[in-house]
Amino acid sequence: MVVSQGAFAVMVFTDRWFLAQIDAVHVASAMGGGVAAFFSMSLFIGLISYANALVAQYHGAGQMQRCPRVVTQGVIIAVCALPLLALIGIGMGQAFPHLGHDPLQVPLERAYYYTLMAGSFFQLIKICLASYFVGIGRTQVVMAVNIAGICLNIPLTWTLIFGRMGMPELGIVGAALGTIVAQFLVIGLYLTIYFHRQHRLRFAVMDSFVLDKGVMRRYLRLGTPSALESFMNTATFNIFLLMFQGYGVVQGASMAIVFNWDMLSFVPMMGLSIGVMTLIGRFVGAEDMERANQVISSGFILALSYSGLLALLFLIFRVELVEVFATDDAYFDEIRTLAPMMMIGLCTYMMADAVILIASGVLRGAGDTRWIMFTSTSLHWLMLVAQYFVIVRWKMDPLVSWWVFVAMLLTISTAYAVRLYRGRWRHPERLARVMQE
Known part of the structure; x- marks a missing residue:
């Protein structure tokens, strides 16, 4: 899972590196449009991705025939989401001109956003x-x-952005189209394995194409808090990002560069978090909490070791890492000053990210999604209120805003660690309620 999520990070990283060969405005636009697209889908992503924990719980309990039924319920939810996604896409697309961004940035953001939303x-x-x-x-x-x-996406994106090998030169739209085309390949490969005879017979796949009310109730009961948390947190981050980009192209591009390097730490650890959630869900289903404790220890050892080493490297080579995205326009002289300072903040919160991801993986796998929703959402919105005063009302320096963001992540990591340590989530009666349909 670390490699899988790392592949996604490499894909996004290379997309933005290609766009940096055009200018800094394209880098900032890809950041704004990409985050807006993720925000628009985040409610449904948060809900559907909880299939991981549900399938793991059924698998651990030995209820193999229930596992593919989770997929069917997820597809039903995705189909029902289509009208809402269309309305959200139209509304968000019309909002870009009113966000106070550089006029050069707005049409690029909108084109990138619309293309991603189409897929x-x-x-x-x-x-x-x-x-x-x-x-x-x-x-x-x-x-x-x-x-x-990713093997398809990277060369395809390169050809579509720059118009190589007979392809049209599509710029930022080409970056989004490359992502969508790669999704078709990925889905096709998944379905080939899903309908393979051996897998089909073991999990009774052909009997799973029904609306299973029991599975759907569990999906909605446990997945909705996770979905709302994802949506609300993405909303706060998106609003923060948009407010921060209101400082100008220099600040927006600096943030895009820093978050590009952040992905090399955060996204692979998301894979580790998914692995932790899966194993915790399996051992909750099997009622084996001793093995669950081993998963927790192993998860923290791996995450803290990886993020700690990467944070040290980022701190030492922060200037050189920013120079990787150097552009030939006038903006980069200022970016060269601001972005390395923001990299110090990144190094500060990377260990906090590790704690958040492992702790949240444990709590999600055990079905403690309501607590995560209330705690994480409250702290994110508190940060957003502080950012409103720092950026909009008091017009303070961009670095002040950045350190407020860092402080929020440190606070969330502390809250998650305390919840995990106190252990209310592991009480037998709570776990029994999680498994009820």
């Missing part, structure tokens, strides 16, 4: 299938499929 349904299906295979422990499948996707 939103396929994104949800891909997430549902990936969550299923992780839930049954076939993580090698997810890794192989994601690597195949």
